Amino acid sequence: xxxxxxxxxxxxxxxxxxxxxxxxxxxxxxxxxxxxxxxxxxxxxxxxxxxxxxxxxxxxxxxxxxxxxxxxxxxxxxxxxxxxxxxxxxxxxxxxxxxxxxxxxxxxxxxxxxxxxxxxxxxxxxxxxxxxxxxxxxxxxxxxxxxxxxxxxxxxxxxxxxxxxxxxxxxxxxxxxxxxxxxxxxxxxxxxxxxxxxxxxxxxxxxxxxxxxxxxxxxxxxxxxxxxxxxxxxxxxxxxxxxxxxxxxxxxxxxxxxxxxxxxxxxxxxxxxx
Amino acid sequence: xxxxxxxxxxxxxxxxxxxxxxxxxxxxxxxxxxxxxxxxxxxxxxxxxxxxxxxxxxxxxxxxxxxxxxxxxxxxxxxxxxxxxxxxxxxxxxxxxxxxxxxxxxxxxxxxxxxxxxxxxxxxxxxxxxxxxxxxxxxxxxxxxxxxxxxxxxxxxxxxxxxxxxxxxxxxxxxxxxxxxxxxxxxxxxxxxxxxxxxxxxxxxxxxxxxxxxxxxxxxxxxxxxxxxxxxxxxxxxxxxxxxxxxxxxxxxxxxxxxxxxxxxxxxxxxxxxxxxxxxxxxxxxxxxxxx
Numbered sequence: 001x002x003x004x005x006x007x008x009x010x011x012x013x014x015x016x017x018x019x020x021x022x023x024x025x026x027x028x029x030x031x032x033x034x035x036x037x038x039x040x041x042x043x044x045x046x047x048x049x050x051x052x053x054x055x056x057x058x059x060x061x062x063x064x065x066x067x068x069x070x071x072x073x074x075x076x077x078x079x080x081x082x083x084x085x086x087x088x089x090x091x092x093x094x095x096x097x098x099x100x101x102x103x104x105x106x107x108x109x110x111x112x113x114x115x116x117x118x119x120x121x122x123x124x125x126x127x128x129x130x131x132x133x134x135x136x137x138x139x140x141x142x143x144x145x146x147x148x149x150x151x152x153x154x155x156x157x158x159x160x161x162x163x164x165x166x167x168x169x170x171x172x173x174x175x176x177x178x179x180x181x182x183x184x185x186x187x188x189x190x191x192x193x194x195x196x197x198x199x200x201x202x203x204x205x206x207x208x209x210x211x212x213x214x215x216x217x218x219x220x221x222x223x224x225x226x227x228x229x230x231x232x233x234x235x236x237x238x239x240x241x242x243x244x245x246x247x248x249x250x251x252x253x254x255x256x257x258x259x260x261x262x263x264x265x266x267x268x269x270x271x272x273x274x
Numbered sequence: 275x276x277x278x279x280x281x282x283x284x285x286x287x288x289x290x291x292x293x294x295x296x297x298x299x300x301x302x303x304x305x306x307x308x309x310x311x312x313x314x315x316x317x318x319x320x321x322x323x324x325x326x327x328x329x330x331x332x333x334x335x336x337x338x339x340x341x342x343x344x345x346x347x348x349x350x351x352x353x354x355x356x357x358x359x360x361x362x363x364x365x366x367x368x369x370x371x372x373x374x375x376x377x378x379x380x381x382x383x384x385x386x387x388x389x390x391x392x393x394x395x396x397x398x399x400x401x402x403x404x405x406x407x408x409x410x411x412x413x414x415x416x417x418x419x420x421x422x423x424x425x426x427x428x429x430x431x432x433x434x435x436x437x438x439x440x441x442x443x444x445x446x447x448x449x450x451x452x453x454x455x456x457x458x459x460x461x462x463x464x465x466x467x468x469x470x471x472x473x474x475x476x477x478x479x480x481x482x483x484x485x486x487x488x489x490x491x492x493x494x495x496x497x498x499x500x501x502x503x504x505x506x507x508x509x510x511x512x513x514x515x516x517x518x519x520x521x522x523x524x525x526x527x528x529x530x531x532x533x534x535x536x537x538x539x540x541x542x543x544x545x546x547x548x549x550x551x552x553x554x555x556x557x558x559x560x561x562x563x564x565x566x
Contacts, residue, residue, distance in 0.1 A: 171378055229392070
């Protein structure tokens with residue numbers, strides 16, 4: 001078993017999108033999701049595809065990487081499409097085989113659903129994971145949610161937890177690998193046997209991993225306390241986020257895209273049923 | 275030793291502590307009536323085998339543990355008095371910092387410079403000031419070019435230097451190193467020791483180095499040997515290591531040069547014991563052999 005996962009999927013780069021304020025990118029992602037769900041006919045989806053292409057170009061990330069990232073979701077895309085083809089009832093019957101009938105509407109629906117998932121994936125991953133470091137995302141999220149502090153929601157604590165979790169993922173992966181090697185050296189077999197048997201072999205990995213994680217947590221807490229950490233109050237930041245005009249422009253562009261999509265929805269043609 | 279009439283940065287008076295046991299029965303004292311004062315600007319090594327109380331002492335001085343009896347004074351302020359507030363403890367922690375044994379478990383952020391900034395951010399400093407301190411601290415430990423790296427991709431010695439930078443950036447006057455070199459390979463240990471020495475010599479930061487490596491202990495200007503929760507010996511490295519027998523009794527080593535010279539002396543050669551540099555040691559032996 002190889003646990004060397006490339007974490008976070010962040011792609012180093014110097015594009016406009018990389019340099020944008022993470023807060024703007026989070027808002028942009030939300031707007032983009034709304035726009036994608038507004039699209040109802042092929043015209044609108046054409047427009048969305050175009051916008052996704054523009055996004056990829058603007059991010060400077062090679063389409064190969066994005067295609068690779070989507071491979072994992074190929075199954076979901078195909079599955080939802082196939083279900084749509086066979087389940088949709090429409091007016092134009094194309095052919096029927098026994099109890100399955102395929103309608104033109106079903107095929108159109110399937111294409112649009114597939115496009116919806118693909119565009120959604122491109123949009124959010126280009127805005128968030130590919131061009132924004134996890135730490136910038138947490139930072140952006142903390143500052144966007146800052147008003148909720150007034151409602152006594154633990155916004156700072158949440159983002160601190162995220163940061164520490166991100167920080168310790170590689171450390172714990174390394175540790176898991178070490179424990180697995182140690183158990184292998186004692187004759188443990190992780191690769192064969194029934195599913196139940198294999199699940200059982202995980203126990204001697206998880207128990208030491210948890211114990212060590214708790215020990216680490218305690219040490220880290222002491223170290224943080226020694227560095228005068230007392231929670232979010234009175235804390236300042238080294239890197240203060242500055243929204244620039246281009247961040248505002250990005251959000252405005254997305255609102256405009258939404259309006260255009262509403263307009264093209266009215267151009268006719270088959271309309272997506274949900 | 276220069277005895278300037280200054281307030282010691284850390285002063286400990288008649289300190290005792292026993293770790294609580296699960297069943298409430300009395301355990302033996304981890305610290306047994308220890309008194310000691312650390313002068314500002316000094317480089318003190320604390321030696322002792324496992325369980326000698328040296329780490330407990332460090333935890334007392336960084337105010338992680340509260341003593342059962344006796345007092346810890348930081349910069350003239352009694353931190354064990356009943357009226358000590360959270361603010362007082364924070365204030366003391368701004369003066370005395372601590373670097374721990376495991377570099378992995380004291381790094382908070384996913385980017386090196388963000389981690390160094392963690393302490394100053396907690397102090398509520400303006401962001402330009404934090405930026406300045408972070409850059410300065412990173413260049414002091416020689417890690418400037420790794421500022422944007424992820425900590426988990428660095429070596430142990432590099433990680434430990436990042437942890438040190440995080441403490442320097444808070445402008446602490448005293449840094450306690452609690453076996454900070456114990457988990458490192460020889461190269462990493464040398465990196466860290468050179469950094470510690472530079473901080474003491476050039477930045478005049480008081481250093482308290484807890485270790486069980488003898489060749490590290492000789493680099494300070496004072497060595498304190500702990501055994502069974504008490505201070506066994508206290509003096510300059512030359513004074514302390516001139517009595518190898520007492521160190522062996524406390525289940526400790528002596529520097530290899532000292533051990534060699536000790537055996538030569540026992541066999542009747544007239545040699546000094548307080549030499550820690552292999553070159554000087556060779557010269558001393560040559561001299562003694564020449565005389566025979």
